[in-house]
Amino acid sequence: MGAHVLVAEDDEKQAALVRRYLEHDGHTVAVVHDGRSAIERVLQRPPDLLVLDWMLPVVQGPEVCRRVRDAGDLPVLMLTSRSAEEDLLRGLDLGADDYMTKPYSPRELVARVRSLLRRAGAQAGSGLPIWRVGPLTVDVQQHQVICRGEPVSCTPGEFRILETMAAEPGRAFSRRQLLDCTEGYDRAATERAIDVHIVNLRKKIEVVPRSPQLLQTVFGVGYRLAGGPRET
Structure with a gap:
């Protein structure tokens, strides 16, 4: 089954090309040409995925992403x-899950969309685990994170990092290992993108983000998720 995809692109020819390829892949596609319309459309009828151009009129892509x-x-x-790495990292910091630079292949865009939808759990699987590590619960089937009894909104990339680490609490993961586990989100990223995800996750799950008790740095290695034994 196809998904509902919103394309926010001010170049009408480019938007029409993206629409054609996505519809050919079985998705329902809506198109807007400015940032304000993108925000309004998302709030009125949330799509399954947003394809978002950085340079939009009225409200630019980074601000749309943040909202x-x-x-x-x-x-x-x-x-x-x-294409600069700093721009990539800024996009990830604002919550983008994947990043493509122009010019790009429409076929690759379709493949990225498929991967994001699959990994975001657009079609939930069955029999998937629930990891419980300290105050943190990661429900893989429901694609849900709960911390200290409160729901935590995570991007698909952030969720995949938590899922991977919660499956093996206490294990130190290198940035490369965490980058590999997010394949399909950040293909254009470097290992520095993992640091951005970790900073964002700490803001969401730590009582004091600058003194993390859950998502800890292992100097010279990478990161680990601290806590008691996991439960499934």
């Missing part, structure tokens, strides 16, 4: 002509 992320865990694929 959309504040409203939920909608997967966001950012499109941009910017």
